Amino acid sequence: MKFCVCIKQVPDVTAPIQIRAGELSMDAGRVVLNAYDASAVEEALVLTADNDGEVDVVLIGPERATETIRKALAMGADRGAHLVVPEDTELDSAAVSQLLAGHFKDYSYDVILTGKQAQDTDAGLAGGMLAERLGLPYATNAVGLAIEGDQLVVTRQGDTGQEIIVLPTPCLVTCSNDMNNPRIPSLKGVMGAKKKPVDSAPVAEIPEASVRVLGYEPLHTREPGRFIEGEPAEQVAELVNVLELS
Amino acid sequence: MSTILASVAVQNGSPSRASLEVLSRARQIADGQGATCAAVVLSPDASAVADELARYGAQKVYTVSDPIFARHINTPVLTALEAVIAEAQPSIVVFPSSEGVKDVLGALAVRTGAAVLPDVASVEMKDGGVEALRPVMAAKFMARTRAEGDLVLVSVRAGSYEAVEAPTEAAVEEIVFSFDEATLRQTLREVVGSTAGTVDLSDAQVVVAAGRGVKDEAGKQLVEELADVLGAAIGSSRAVVESGMFPATAQIGQTGKVVSPDLYIGVGISGAIQHVAGMSNSRIIVAINTNPDAPIFDVATYGIVGDLYKVLPILIEEIKKVKAVAA
């Protein structure tokens, strides 16, 4: 089966970030492959290792995001496509899905994978939007994938249990990081990735975002808490007291 | 007159708490706009909850009753919501931010040409547009976002608003829905490990959450006993879902569920930002952890530095005692 995984370069959310004049400000170097997308890449690699197949990746982002495509190639993906946009272009999920839909008009895949959400914005929309634009059956929040003939069996984490969904191909699935633990590229993988093809082309027209970010604000700070000291029995007595459990 | 539509999920025969929260918010927005507050329910027997929705302020209830809604499948949900939106012509649709909703929100937006504000912590009408605060960067910050257009879809995190009664009379309109199984290009083979019927985590008033500090069956039993004496739902960190000790439906955080109970007790949880993203809105946070430097203590209302294997047995006994006295 031929897979294509949509990948995003995101700021490392565990790096120090501040708000300056309503804008987020962080060490620009700390960018990573979106963790949910890394799981999608991993799953595609596992599924194509046993069966025949290929894994492509596609990314929309500025020039420097090529390094994230290389990361996926170093993990083992075969080929990359880079839709290049100017630095600091604001794209919401709708705009992303529109550009990706344009991209997929020229290619044919059995399965398109996306992350369940981007780690920085937690929007979680682009996958469903893309499926609808392409007219593909889809499933979201997958924690497991298996190939059965020419069908895909998706284990989806729902609200109250895991839904086992069978999808015909072509289809689209959005992946949770609970699906697997993405491999760390080997040195050989990293070296090999340099020779793999990446088609890069500028985006001709940037779609207008339907949702604008007006600015960033700190979270409501919580009232400072306190430690309850003492031996366990004393700690428990005090806790039961302050929680007014009686 | 314009309509603010709240999408309601039915759980164990009643509207979920998160649904009543968004309905209450819809009513407030509608009142501010001189608009109608309406609700939509997709369920095998949708009209059964109409009275309850009227009690929480729905002036109009759109029902779509079909056995297919007994289990979540995205295609029929999309078809039904599209039909209701065409009929009700709302300017805003508010949803509780559940996995079922996340599954359809993007596709529904494309189908209806709507702008979407997903997973927000607050939402309001402002200068003719819809503005929302959304947690971003693993809930380290809030982004103030704005959407304009004839239709805006908004999903609201559990616990962002209070469910308040605002009794009214509701006109019920059954939307004719027929679903062509042939267009269903997916099959739901089965649902495994279903927790339906138990206290839903996102709806719970008290949550006991277990982390990697819970190392074995004995620890797990302590957590279950504590939850039992408190009438709490059990949550967990990703680490113990990964190890298979707790089901994935219990996971709280960026990947898992958002909870906002009155009381959250985290035992043996370090408090990684991806976990805190799902529980920092709890009213009281108690953390029990052997490591005084664990980040969970930064958000805790009450911190207990201690071994859960020593603290929990005493805590369970003490709670049993006070409950026995109260009874």
Ligand SMILES: Cc1cc2nc3c(=O)[nH]c(=O)nc-3n(C[C@H](O)[C@H](O)[C@H](O)COP(=O)(O)OP(=O)(O)OC[C@H]3O[C@@H](n4cnc5c(N)ncnc54)[C@H](O)[C@@H]3O)c2cc1C
């Ligand atoms: C994209 C992404 C999404 C994620 N989403 C989630 C999510 O939704 N939910 C989530 O939880 N995590 C999530 N994670 C994982 C997260 O980063 C942490 O790895 C995870 O939360 C750690 O779980 P833990 O606190 O149980 O384990 P640990 O970090 O290992 O902490 C265990 C704690 O137990 C304490 N302890 C040990 N023994 C005892 C004892 N006897 N008594 C008391 N305390 C003890 C230790 O001091 C320690 O603080 C995500 C990660 C990524 C990258």
Ligand SMILES: Nc1ncnc2c1ncn2[C@@H]1O[C@H](COP(=O)(O)O)[C@@H](O)[C@H]1O
């Ligand atoms: N710039 C991008 N380039 C390629 N894929 C993207 C991009 N942004 C988002 N995606 C994909 O869409 C998923 C969901 O994104 P979002 O709707 O922004 O949360 C991500 O996990 C990616 O798989």
